[in-house]
Amino acid sequence: MPCRALLVSFRLLCAGLVTGLSLGQAIAQAPERVVSINLCTDQLAMLLAAPGQLVSVSNLAQDPRSSVMVEEARAYPSNQALAEEVFLLKPDLVLAGTFTARATVSMLERLGIPVVSFPPTSSLADVRQGMLDMGAVLHRETAAAAMVARFDADLARLGQAPAAPRPTAATYAANGYTPGANSLSADIIEAAGFEHLARALGLTQGGFVPLEALILAAPDLVVLGDTYPGNSRAEEILSHPALTALPGGRQILEDRDWVCGLPVVVNAVARMRLARDAIGGAP
Amino acid sequence: MTVLSLENLTVRRGPCAVLSQVSLSVAAGECIGLIGPNGAGKTTLMRAALGLMPSEGRSSLADLPVHARAGQAAWLPQSPEIAWPVTVEHLVALGAMARGRPAGHPSVQHAIDRMALGPFRSRAANGLSGGEQARVLIARALAQDTPLLLADEPVAGLDPAQQIRTMRVFRALAAEGRSVVVSLHDLGLAARHCTRIIMLHQGGVAADGPPAQVLTDARMAEVFGVSLFRADTADGPVVQPMATVGP
Amino acid sequence: MSFARLMAGLCGLVAGLFTLSLVTGVAPVGAGESLAALVQDDGGPLTMVMREIRLPRALLAVMIGISLGLSGAAMQGFLRNPLAEPGLIGVSSSAALGAVLALQTGFAAAFALALPLSALIGATAGVGLILFLAGPGGGAFTLILAGIALSALTAALTSLVLNLSPNPFAANEIVFWMMGSLADRSFDHVWMALPVMVLGWIALARCGRALEALTLGEDAAASMGFDLARLRLVLVGGVAGSVGAATAVAGAIGFVGLVVPHVLRPLVGGSPSRLLPASALGGAALVLAADIAVRLVLPGRDLKLGVLMALVGAPVFLHLIWRMRGQT
Numbered sequence: 105m106p107c108r109a110l111l112v113s114f115r116l117l118c119a120g121l122v123t124g125l126s127l128g129q130a131i132a133q134a135p136e137r138v139v140s141i142n143l144c145t146d147q148l149a150m151l152l153a154a155p156g157q158l159v160s161v162s163n164l165a166q167d168p169r170s171s172v173m174v175e176e177a178r179a180y181p182s183n184q185a186l187a188e189e190v191f192l193l194k195p196d197l198v199l200a201g202t203f204t205a206r207a208t209v210s211m212l213e214r215l216g217i218p219v220v221s222f223p224p225t226s227s228l229a230d231v232r233q234g235m236l237d238m239g240a241v242l243h244r245e246t247a248a249a250a251m252v253a254r255f256d257a258d259l260a261r262l263g264q265a266p267a268a269p270r271p272t273a274a275t276y277a278a279n280g281y282t283p284g285a286n287s288l289s290a291d292i293i294e295a296a297g298f299e300h301l302a303r304a305l306g307l308t309q310g311g312f313v314p315l316e317a318l319i320l321a322a323p324d325l326v327v328l329g330d331t332y333p334g335n336s337r338a339e340e341i342l343s344h345p346a347l348t349a350l351p352g353g354r355q356i357l358e359d360r361d362w363v364c365g366l367p368v369v370v371n372a373v374a375r376m377r378l379a380r381d382a383i384g385g386a387p
Numbered sequence: 388m389t390v391l392s393l394e395n396l397t398v399r400r401g402p403c404a405v406l407s408q409v410s411l412s413v414a415a416g417e418c419i420g421l422i423g424p425n426g427a428g429k430t431t432l433m434r435a436a437l438g439l440m441p442s443e444g445r446s447s448l449a450d451l452p453v454h455a456r457a458g459q460a461a462w463l464p465q466s467p468e469i470a471w472p473v474t475v476e477h478l479v480a481l482g483a484m485a486r487g488r489p490a491g492h493p494s495v496q497h498a499i500d501r502m503a504l505g506p507f508r509s510r511a512a513n514g515l516s517g518g519e520q521a522r523v524l525i526a527r528a529l530a531q532d533t534p535l536l537l538a539d540e541p542v543a544g545l546d547p548a549q550q551i552r553t554m555r556v557f558r559a560l561a562a563e564g565r566s567v568v569v570s571l572h573d574l575g576l577a578a579r580h581c582t583r584i585i586m587l588h589q590g591g592v593a594a595d596g597p598p599a600q601v602l603t604d605a606r607m608a609e610v611f612g613v614s615l616f617r618a619d620t621a622d623g624p625v626v627q628p629m630a631t632v633g634p
Numbered sequence: 635m636s637f638a639r640l641m642a643g644l645c646g647l648v649a650g651l652f653t654l655s656l657v658t659g660v661a662p663v664g665a666g667e668s669l670a671a672l673v674q675d676d677g678g679p680l681t682m683v684m685r686e687i688r689l690p691r692a693l694l695a696v697m698i699g700i701s702l703g704l705s706g707a708a709m710q711g712f713l714r715n716p717l718a719e720p721g722l723i724g725v726s727s728s729a730a731l732g733a734v735l736a737l738q739t740g741f742a743a744a745f746a747l748a749l750p751l752s753a754l755i756g757a758t759a760g761v762g763l764i765l766f767l768a769g770p771g772g773g774a775f776t777l778i779l780a781g782i783a784l785s786a787l788t789a790a791l792t793s794l795v796l797n798l799s800p801n802p803f804a805a806n807e808i809v810f811w812m813m814g815s816l817a818d819r820s821f822d823h824v825w826m827a828l829p830v831m832v833l834g835w836i837a838l839a840r841c842g843r844a845l846e847a848l849t850l851g852e853d854a855a856a857s858m859g860f861d862l863a864r865l866r867l868v869l870v871g872g873v874a875g876s877v878g879a880a881t882a883v884a885g886a887i888g889f890v891g892l893v894v895p896h897v898l899r900p901l902v903g904g905s906p907s908r909l910l911p912a913s914a915l916g917g918a919a920l921v922l923a924a925d926i927a928v929r930l931v932l933p934g935r936d937l938k939l940g941v942l943m944a945l946v947g948a949p950v951f952l953h954l955i956w957r958m959r960g961q962t
Contacts, residue, residue: 434853437856437857439853439856439857453856453859453860453861454859454860454861455859456857456859457857457858457859458859460857461857461858462853462854462857462858463854464851464853464854466851468714468849468850468851468854469849469850470714470848470849470850470851471714471849471899471904471905471906472899472900472903472904473849473903473904473905474903474904477903477904477905478849478850481846481847481849481850481858482858484843484846484847484858485847485858485859511904524850527850531858
């Protein structure tokens, strides 16, 4: 029994190697059964895939707190992002994130299924590139290019943000976490015409900002995410009296538009632009 | 035949010598009582002889490789420890296991009979009374079937009848050609059952010889600080400390 | 109960649970069909699922259960304490630290087995440190102290990594890895863990006689011809190898090494040497049962194996302690 398993594994291993080596050629044909197991690739794939090309998306795509395409996601069978389920869907391509469970991605590759991993978006440029990359992977380059063009046009329609002086804005999330200057949130805020506090504080990567530092910096706007139902100690800091007393005010603006690098990011920029216009120039 | 020989055995704890230059030898067929006041070094002497603690000087037992020591001497420590609820039979059989013998080896049954543990053999050892447990542990040492048995205060927790029976077992072992070294506080038992008494005092040997020779009034006063009542009976000498002497 | 009957019963239990584990999964097929696909290559995906996904998972559950049960019994025998468990010598937390560092730095994504390998390196470093801290000699007390120190140190470092983590995704992945899981483990994991584990099992199995002698205490055991310093070395090496490899592959799974020997001890008449193989099988049965349960209890949510084990293990342990209270 173990001998047979060993032989089978060995054969599979060789098959996997061969598949891996010819991945270039294999990808030369358009994938016909695509399964996505990551929230962001779910939505991007739903936007770009040809009819019938996308076979399943992860169950996270149906979570209204983090997905902007809940209704569309319901039209697809959902998966739990585990190898057995995905494998039985007989995909010829799987879309994952770079932080999807290693074991699952390795298992799928071991079973001979090509997996393409997309990193999390960390800038507006990444959003454009993500759309182009997804288009290339799905062999839907034209659709992707059109989407990028629409995205650029929508951004342009918002107009250039008024130049200096720029009011400061900070994003603040549970546990005092703020995404750094090199993040999608920072790009959205800056495209809207704010100075991102993280850049002023010299935080390139995200990290913990003590509430004191935030208050002392007195940003003109604090952007908070929508809290999850139920209480969490981590989120208590978001309703701290010092924060609510900030003269600049705080707004719950951050929501599912900010999570993934999708075209709807434009809506986020638009809302931030409105907020910026409401504030006017820096005092 | 010498079963144990110690040459200038010394044990230090920090700057002081707990045991100092002890030399003695134990021949086959001896039942030796090791006596001395608290802190004289009785336990230290036996443990150092067994190689259980670092020491200077020579011990013929400690010179043996670790795995060979079990065949030469059995050790019965003072504080009884029975970690698990094993049966009496299982525990006694550990003695045979130490010699690489199976649990059914005759030495195990022999030891159980000798210590009158027949009725208890299937009971959990740590469910017995203190005295019964002590007998079980002695039986384990007997089951090890060694030329030498070292026991640290083995009769302290036993009732008078068991004390006498146990000392008789030790004496019988000696008569069979084995050797026994027991440390004890009961001088009477030592006098009645031991062929030789070694008296320790402040880490050294104060006296070494037959009981009558060692247990003199002068020595008792000097080493133990007590005066004795003596008597001779049909069952052996009575030696009972009655009063303290000196400061 | 005679020992032979107990072992036969445990073997049967493990075999039954192993089969049950093989037929548990999302594929909408019956048990008979699944097992047939395992044995006979039906050329379809079901055989692949059975051989590549479910079989290694079930095998790993057995291997991990054996490692944890055997290590727990050995630790309890050596320390003469029914509350001892393999985590006491800090191996699982050192392995966790190795894995956490790999996840944080992104090394885990370098190649397929990078993560378990990092955990194994962590475990090895932990073992070296604990042997250094505990010093020469065979004392149990110094070993426990060194183990506590090492566990505290590695737990602190792991918290530090999480604390300073700039990446919430990495932090999330770390936390989930540490909860313990066997999902989607492959034969790569099996072959990586097995040699190390087998060496550990052999080392621990050889401790049987010495552990029996230790029933009488360290002094008596030393006089009975057992080298306690060497025993301690072999024991630590055995626990490190088996538990280190188990943690490397599956994350932190607790309670097995504590509860299984405890429960089985009355059934082996308290004998430490018989408890070793019995706990190995008992551990395998427990981990298999838990791994089946995580797939059945909340199939929609990803319930972690370590979490379920703790949820089940803690009340069992409390019950045992409660019963002990009544007896003393």
